[in-house]
Amino acid sequence: MPSKYQLFKLYQNYHKSPSKDMRCGTCRHLKTYHYHGKYYHKCKLIGESSSAATDIRLSYVCNMWNKDLKDLPIFGGSNVVKN
Ligand code: SF4
Numbered sequence: 001m002p003s004k005y006q007l008f009k010l011y012q013n014y015h016k017s018p019s020k021d022m023r024c025g026t027c028r029h030l031k032t033y034h035y036h037g038k039y040y041h042k043c044k045l046i047g048e049s050s051s052a053a054t055d056i057r058l059s060y061v062c063n064m065w066n067k068d069l070k071d072l073p074i075f076g077g078s079n080v081v082k083n
Contacts, residue, residue, distance in 0.1 A: 005053050008046045009062070017061035025058035027065050045069065 017023040029044045042048045043056050
């Protein structure tokens with residue numbers, strides 16, 4: 001059974017970004033922790049834990065890049081990327 005973190009990444013199409021501008025590293029949901037000399041990158045929408053399951057890569061992106069939580073289908077929004 002996939003975890004809720006895996007499901008978010010799957011449904012929000014988390015993947016390596018072809019763009020240098022539109023990626024987790026520039027997203028407002030990024031949160032970075034410095035712990036014991038290492039940096040750990042987490043996403044506020046995916047959720048945070050001390051597990052590597054919630055780690056994200058700065059060079060990746062998903063459909064929720066810089067969007068609000070209200071855009072998630074569970075809150076009545078659409079997860080379709082609008083151009
Ligand atoms: S919302 Fe998507 S693009 Fe933004 S930090 Fe989270 S996983 Fe990355």
